[in-house]
Amino acid sequence: MAVGTPGLPEGIAMEKFCYPSHMIEKRPDECYDIYRSILLVTGDPRSLVMIDKGTDSIVFLDEDSKRVFKVKRLDATKFLSNEGYVLLNIGYSSPLKIAPKVYAFNKYVVVMEYVEGTKFESLPELGLSQNELKRILCRIIRKAMLLDELMVNHGQLSRAYRHIIIRTNDHEPIFIDFGDSTITRKPQNLTSVWSFLHNKGLLRVISEEIDSLDFARSLKKKEETAIKALKEHCVSC
Template sequence: MKTLLRVPIEELKNDPYASVICYPRKKPSELNERISELIKHGITSVDFIGKNAAFNIPILGKGYVGIVIKAYIKNKVVAVKIRRVDADRKELKHEAKMLLLANSVQVGPKFYDASKNCLVMEFINGNFLPFWLNLYYNKRIVKKVLKEIIAQCYRLDKLGVDHGELSKAPKHIIININLQPFLIDFETASIKRVVSNVTSICQFLFLGYGEVGKKVFKIIGIRERDKIINALRKYKSEKSNSNFLGIIQTCLS
């Protein structure tokens, strides 16, 4: 993971860092607003590190709504999502609200603080699911982690929060160094849609033909597609605990 030196908060007003903070177009007013918000949140410095990049500067993540950087509140490590200047939404408060709701059922990185352009949360030291599956071939460990992922999705279903992006789960699940999975990126989450977290993640993990589906198949062995489909249909019609356990039994037994 490529890294640069730690950058104090007062140096973020200078390029190339200023262009990252105001990705993808630097505007003096936007830059000042973002730096003021970071200071208000207690951010003292930033580590430009990660497998993604903005203007050739390493960062943790980059999406349609924002970029994610590693930062510090004194000696405490945090992750900060900073809204893109060209984002299709004017603030990050909705995502903050959804993350807080997810936290109430022990899902997602811990929420710390939020403002118009910044979301401060727990830094997850780990790997995205596809890369993690390349590291672990132990069937018992993989099954345990997948079970916890599905369990987190079930808790969201019961809460009434639909993540909305679990059909593209490679970028939305991180496994930390203690083998704990985290669902991330609640920017499109909603309490107004019909929840489909469990069905979406199971279709992705056990019925998909993509990279992750093939890896899961290779590690845990063949699954009976018809039985999985029937279990998911049953759960979709009634999101009960017994139907949830039926999915676990069918997919991971």
């Protein structure tokens, strides 16, 4: 049975924001901190609807403001502040729109813009022309390059089908899920994206030249010729 939570408007249940619910009694202080964090941003969280559930967090959409609330699971050991800092850094530093804009964050909650679109795994359903598909793939490669330049390693782009959203209004690819990201001198975003697109048979849409294993070896070694070739093929996207 849902239990009203002290400090929340009447009718708001503890189980809505603390997951899994059997952990509430074990971590009541963490529950309260999560609620306070949400209340500071929304004032009234009744408009929040759960839209996703992961191993470390649950995700809510505020249907009024169209903002996303990523909330730490009670049984997770990983806090969310790192993801907030990374998103903030990308937003300030990148000339391209790589990731959702972050509005507020602490170790329990990250509040960011809602990106309406289709996950990469559903790309065929969009019925894109060859030129539109090439533009999207080139934009993904350019953004992976930029992340490398920012020394941010996403950590999940070898399985990019779940971590890239194709925005509805302009088909712009937006990278999401920076929970495993790190700041490092040797980021692997470009090589991860190349491997993913190669395995999906999509690189040939851009150019046969960049779809060979020899090219992959050059790219992995950060050889200038490979980087230059990618830039030349994707510069106009």
